[in-house]
Amino acid sequence: MKHTNQTHFELGAPRDSDAGRFSTRHLSALGLQLVDASPQAAVRALLTPGSKMGFFINAHCCNIRQRDSSYAAALERATMLLPDGAGIELAARMGGETLSSNLNGTDLVPRLLVEAAKRGLSVFLFGARPGTAEAAADALIAKIPHLQIAGTRDGFDGAEDADAAVAAINASGADILLVAMGVPRQELWLARHQHRLSARVTLAVGALFDFLAGNVSRAPVLVRKARLEWVWRLAQEPRRLAQRYLIGNVTFLARAAKTVLAQSSANALQRRLLDLALAGSALLFLAPLLLAVMALIRLESPGAVLFRQIRVGKDGRRFEMLKFRSMYLDAEARRAQLLATSDRAGICFKSKADPRITRVGRFIRRFSIDELPQILNVIRGEMSIVGPRPALPEEAAAYPRRALGRLAVKPGITGIWQVSGRADIGFEKMIDMDLAYTKSRTLLLDFMLIALTVRAVFSGRGAY
8 A cells, every 4th residue: 555655445325526535644754554644534424334443643642552462452442543643644744644634632623513413413421430431421501502411430440340331322322422431441442342333423522522521721822733742741740741742753753763763774675685686687687788779889889888977866965877978078068059959848857859868878868777876876776776867967957946845855767757758748737746755656656657668768759
């Protein structure tokens, strides 16, 4: 799945065109598949027909998952894992990924219940200390017109007899069950009894009932929008929450960073080994062709066989790129005079009628033979077999901000641009292609592009 990093799911029969559609994204830093959707889309998906069990995931939950195998197993059984908190957002960014929204329960559940009230669905509140679920229900009724409360039950004496609790919930006819017992108890309870519950939506909601009942003060909207809610909570209850929100967040982010670095190192090693294997094999196999081309170049035009040019590579580092010389020796000096004749829109210069190209040069360009010396750049580690084409320094200096993203990976001999039309593709479209590659590249994608390169070379499309 990593090649797209995103999966779309359909739940039940949606009431409108996209009601049951939502996306999930695999966060490499966490090893979890989380809902990647707007709050509206998440609510619509939860309320479509069919049984759903949803758990909210924050940094504290991830820390517990590391040491509690039963909780980790419960997460695997959830229909929807909902990202909650700045820690998850930061962990995603460490892995070069982004999530559409922070779906924290204190905001999402009331939104869910507003929509449930419109649809005539009822809710059962199960959990928290005696009296808290009732107070939370009263608060919800006051805020959400026409909301149907099917019943309430505390999470202490009311939860001791699981059979009685399940029977009471089912007898209420509730469509939605909210369970507030704290992590991981609430998730373990739901995972254990989900198959016995008639409610079509079950959610583990942590301290939500306490927030609604006024037992715990909630961070102001501005603090939540600034992703500093954990700081607010720490200020309210410093002793009890220091371990969870301060040390816990630091531990969680350190573990996420370590995971990302380990995966990056493994991926980089695999890609480097692939590059060396392919480049070494190509150099041996193509040696006769390379020698023949070198001889033809020298026969037509005196001078060096190889053309050396400074290009911009990964992270803006410059290197000397090698090509077979396909132009006369004064080509670089004449470039400025020909810029106005470029056949290509944008920054990069290309001209079909470029007078600087030799006869041998036109042939080796037509079949991309002029690029073969870059095998040596690959062996030296300056380039990869697959990647965006390396830019000239003056081109990179003129890049718009978003185009700088193509410098996040090593440049390549071939890539999406090369197999899609090469010089026939405009600059903006080339950037779109390269950015898409840098965000979703995998070894499988690289193999596909290498295979497509063979076809592109023989077609000669866009090669001049």
